[in-house]
Amino acid sequence: MCSEYEITVTKKILEENLSHPIVSGNDLWNLRVKMSMKAPVIVAKGDSLQVVEKTFPVMPFPNARLSGAQFLPNGEAVVRRISDLPTWRDGFQSNPCVVPMTAFFEPAYWGKEKGNIVRFSDDEIMFVAGILLSPKRPPGPNLSAFALITDLATEFMLGYHHRQVKVLGRESVLPYLKAQDARQRFEILSGSPNPSEFIVGRERSMAKGWERRVAEQEAKLQQEIAFRKMMI
Template sequence: MCVNYLPASREELENDFNAPVQGEFDWKAETWQDYPAPIIIGQEGRRKAVVGLYSMIPKAHIPPGVKRFSTMNARAESIDTLRSYAKHWREGRLCLVPMTRFFEPNYESGSPVRWKIAMADASPFAVAGLYRTWEEPDGTESFSFTQITINAEDHPLMRRFHKPGAEKRSLVIVPAGDYDHWLECRDSERARTYLRHYPVELMAAMPAPKDASKKSENAVNQSLFG
């Protein structure tokens, strides 16, 4: 499962996704659990970007006394039964999570190495997500979201990640031509037909250690996207 990614910029949201940001919001260059980040939702046949917290149930909304639990990733196999997601899945609260790359651990060397996964042409892309709204104490509305994952045992690239012996999982990269179909889908069974793997030949991956120097990172970028 993915726990960290680089979200699209305001400019990329407008130019690459045709989804202008609603309101004056900022977000960090890297997104982790409970961080604010942009998502794209459909509204009256048009796309718009809003900012939500990366966790379907953010820490601030976990009841007192309840141990913190992760809702950053929703398994496609149980998204319609788990209480954290089922109601919103049935209501068709589908979103796109725009990004430029996400990160996964690779254990092929015997130790976990952080890898980046992106598009082969370095273009921004979006993965399938589910969102919900919250009524805040001051009466305002806020958003939160999760990314949907599928089994990756048969995907040539995504099966290379996660601990040995653990189930291989992958985010669902949505083809650009399906963006609006996904956002406008309100039939949960039809929505499942979009939860499929992205062609490996259109993807790229490369080691990207978290403590890499800027020089090393630039070298990786050049190798990955040059």
């Protein structure tokens, strides 16, 4: 899941993409974001949009699944939504954010990029749905951190990784931030399809020993494929 991404953008570009003025103390961001670092996120304050700095935490792990399958001992799969889970429930109900990014990085344990960290980008800035939360590690004040929302992997992404971040269409950013409750917010995300493809680049080789994780990751892939069949 996504634990590293980059953002290179100006305030002007954000405003042009969202067709909305933005309140911010900075005019430019150029960051390679890893866990425990601070990064810009967009929040709604009344009628305004603001860019604020929040922590991309180590704990809770900063990926919140929109919907996922819990596999019971008998093999039955039960669907769990983000609003069902205590770690993410309050953030999704009341504290949404949108995370601008230029690219995100995922390890590939199968396919043509097997053994590499892969860079995924689009022609334009991406806006990823997120939620604010209270971090445990590194510790911080209430709602001083954020998590990225992940979604059902597309056929394209399954060629590299078993999950993907939820990229919002520009027309869905404001409705997502200003939704009245979790039900409405879930419907907005469900109605905003992920890009069918991304621009792919090889970032670097994975560190020695990655082969020992292949079986575990392939098992996750099979679970994702099973869940995907349930939902499509």
